[in-house]
Amino acid sequence: MTDPSARRDLLRGRFTATAVPRPPGALAGLAFGEACTGCGDCARACGAAIILCDGEGLPVVDMREGGCTFCGDCTRACPTGALMPGAPWPWRAEAGPACLDANGIQCRACEDFCDAAAIRFRPMIGGRARPVIDPETCTGCGACVAPCPAGAISLSPLTSEIRPC
The missing domain is CATH 3.30.70.3270 (Alpha-Beta Plaits)
Known part of the structure; x- marks a missing residue:
């Protein structure tokens, strides 16, 4: 399972949950959900305003208003290490x-x-x-x-x- 909320989806009976794009540099798998506190610092730092919160309070990237410049501002703003610089964007x-x-x-x-x-x-x-x-x-x-x-x-x-x- 690659999505941080996949375990919660499984326990809630949502077996076909789809992965969602987390901000660039997001830790893989469940590690992101465990490290991210949902503080919103990454969303506030995003100059493109494409980082929003999902139903779990975790950041997701929403490209409907624009694209990511991969500037790294969201990664630098993360106080918990849930976003790591240089990680590939999958x-x-x-x-x-x-x-x-x-x-x-x-x-x-x-x-x-x-x-x-x-x-x-x-x-x-x-x-x-x-x-x-x-x-x-x-x-x-x-x-x-x-x-x-x-x-x-x-x-x-x-x-x-x-x-x-």
Whole structure:
């Protein structure tokens, strides 16, 4: 289980709880939930105002209003060590089926806002194009989330591939 509130979800009968993006530098797994006091210092330090509190009082990153600059202000403001500098950001952008371009309506707003140039559009039959996001180039900053008029872009956690021995 990777989400800090996963244990609480399991005990409450929510077996399909999804991971939520915590601020950059968040400790992995249950360690974050144990270290974070929910003081809100990280949210107050965030110049982009994208850190909010979830139902458990823990910080979550909400890219609907803008993207993360990875400035580190939230990490430096954390008094408990729940956010560690230099920890990797395990989230990447993902385009869903509501994408206007994939449905025949010219848009490409996400591509315009991607400073990392991680979003490209692959032509499809019928004059449509579908967004392809390069997970190696994408930083997961979320700058593409807010400008998407269809709400088709979201952040997804990176998953490590598990192979049998």
